[in-house]
Structure formats: C-alpha cells, structure tokens
Amino acid sequence: MRNSVLYILLLILLSGCGMRPWGILSPNKMVDILLDVHIAEATMKILDPSAKRVEKQEYYNTVFEKHNTTKEQFDKSLDWYSHYPKKLIAIYDEVKLEAEALQTRIEAYEFHPDMIPTLADSLDTFDLWHWYVDTMFVLNEDSIIPVDSLYFALTDTNYFHKSELLQFYLKMRVFAPDSVPFTTRLIYHYSDSVIDTLQYVSLADSVCRRYRFTQTFLGDRDLDSLFIELVDSAQTIESIEIDSVELNRVYNKELYPFDRKLKKRIKEIRDSLSGKEKPSFEYIPVNNNWK
Numbered sequence: 001m002r003n004s005v006l007y008i009l010l011l012i013l014l015s016g017c018g019m020r021p022w023g024i025l026s027p028n029k030m031v032d033i034l035l036d037v038h039i040a041e042a043t044m045k046i047l048d049p050s051a052k053r054v055e056k057q058e059y060y061n062t063v064f065e066k067h068n069t070t071k072e073q074f075d076k077s078l079d080w081y082s083h084y085p086k087k088l089i090a091i092y093d094e095v096k097l098e099a100e101a102l103q104t105r106i107e108a109y110e111f112h113p114d115m116i117p118t119l120a121d122s123l124d125t126f127d128l129w130h131w132y133v134d135t136m137f138v139l140n141e142d143s144i145i146p147v148d149s150l151y152f153a154l155t156d157t158n159y160f161h162k163s164e165l166l167q168f169y170l171k172m173r174v175f176a177p178d179s180v181p182f183t184t185r186l187i188y189h190y191s192d193s194v195i196d197t198l199q200y201v202s203l204a205d206s207v208c209r210r211y212r213f214t215q216t217f218l219g220d221r222d223l224d225s226l227f228i229e230l231v232d233s234a235q236t237i238e239s240i241e242i243d244s245v246e247l248n249r250v251y252n253k254e255l256y257p258f259d260r261k262l263k264k265r266i267k268e269i270r271d272s273l274s275g276k277e278k279p280s281f282e283y284i285p286v287n288n289n290w291k
Helices: 002-016 027-046 053-066 071-081 086-108 260-273
Strands: 123-127 135-136 150-154 165-177 180-189 195-203 205-216 222-232 238-254
Touching: 027 053, 027 071, 053 071, 053 150, 071 086, 071 150, 123 260, 165 180, 165 222, 180 205, 222 238
Parallel strands: none
Antiparallel strands: 123 238, 135 238, 150 222, 165 205, 165 238, 180 195, 180 222
C-alpha cells in the first residue's frame, strides 16, 4: 500500500514539473510526426480537396503507421504538450526548420535528379512586336508613302534585358517597275556603344519572300535599342505587302523573368489590332541568318 502511494505521488510530481510521463511521445518523435501530418494535409488540399472524413483519416493512419504509433497516442501526447507551451513551441520551431530544409532539398531535385531542368527548359519566348503592319502599301499618282523608308524603333531597355537572343521574322513582297534592289536591315545599339547590323539585299520583283534574322547575345552586353528598317528606299517602290511579322525575345524565365506590366501592355495592343483583315499570299522562303 505504501509503495502504491509513493508511486502515485511520484507521478504527480513528475507531471507537475513537466517531465514527460510514460506513453507520451518524445519531442523528436513529435517533430517527425507533425512534419508528416502537415505534408499529408497539404497533399490532401492539392490532390483531393473534396475528400471525406474517412478518406482523410486514411492519410493520417499512413503517417501513424510509418512512425509506429497510433492516433490515440499522438492525440494524448499532443494534449500533454499543450499544457506546456514552451515545449510545444520548441517542437513547432523544429518542425518549421525541418520543413524549410526539406523544401531546400526538393528545390535542389535531391529526390528526383532526373527532373533537373536544362537550359532549354528555362528558356521562354515572347513576341515583342506590337505594331500593326500586316498590310499593303500602294504607291501611285494619288498616294505615296510619306517617308523615305519603313522602319520601327524599340528604345525601351525593358524589352531586351538579359535576353539570350532576338528573332525577327516577316513575309514581304515589294514591287518596283525596274526590280530595283532594296535593303532590309536590323541595327543593334549596345550599352557599350557598339553597333551591330544584320541586313539582306532583295529585289523589288514582286516575289514574296520570308525573312529571318537572328541575333545571339553573349556575355554581359546589354542592348539599348533596336532599329528595324524594312525597306531602305521606299521612294522608288510602287507597292509593298507585309505579313506575319514577329520579333521574338528568347530569355531565361527563371533568372530574368519578363516584366509583367510590359508584357500586358504589348498583349493589349496586339489584341486591339487582332480583328483587322490581313492579306494572304504565297511566299518563297529565304535563309537570312547573316551576322
């Protein structure tokens, strides 16, 4: 009888001073279980948000089986720690650290090294062209093009920041009575005052050609502006048909994401012009990758 009384008194003293009684899971065990419980709950929200109570319990049971415990023992332990806030806070602080470490390992593809993205996976393309030029210009006695050349300028550096390359495509047919030559060129102005020019000389012979210019950017050189001259001497031309214009910026979407406001503005302009009628005609492909 005396021994039983002493045992009961010992349990009371241990409980009163916050010492963990028999049957209560250790702090380290609680950290491991709580981490998996939160992972299970996040998984349910993503994969099975409408799961019923019985189905949700199956997720929890899987966690308890993994750690060789039961729901009853876990609930009893959690209830005991709730009476000692400092101990419970310390457990959750450790859960947070473990979750952050796990997130770091996941982002490093430690569990799925075969899914590590390549450079090609990180590249994205966005069409910068926001002028409406899919049209026909006709020169006759009553109508002339009021410029010496057809050219467009991009001077906002947000268009080009940390691009991998720029691709310019279009289809164009130009006619002049004597099939005079004309030049289509792209002029690149860099931040270090260097200027690059890509150009192609065609004949104004009414043949529809597809043009393609590609400029790759190496190192830390930044592009300040780009001038696109479709026809360098429009005064000698009678008619010009332009179609399917693209100016694609290829960039690393992970390291240098495209400015969302700029992308939205370009898309709004393009959408406002999408209803206009465009000419259709055959074209002759031309390989124009001159440097």
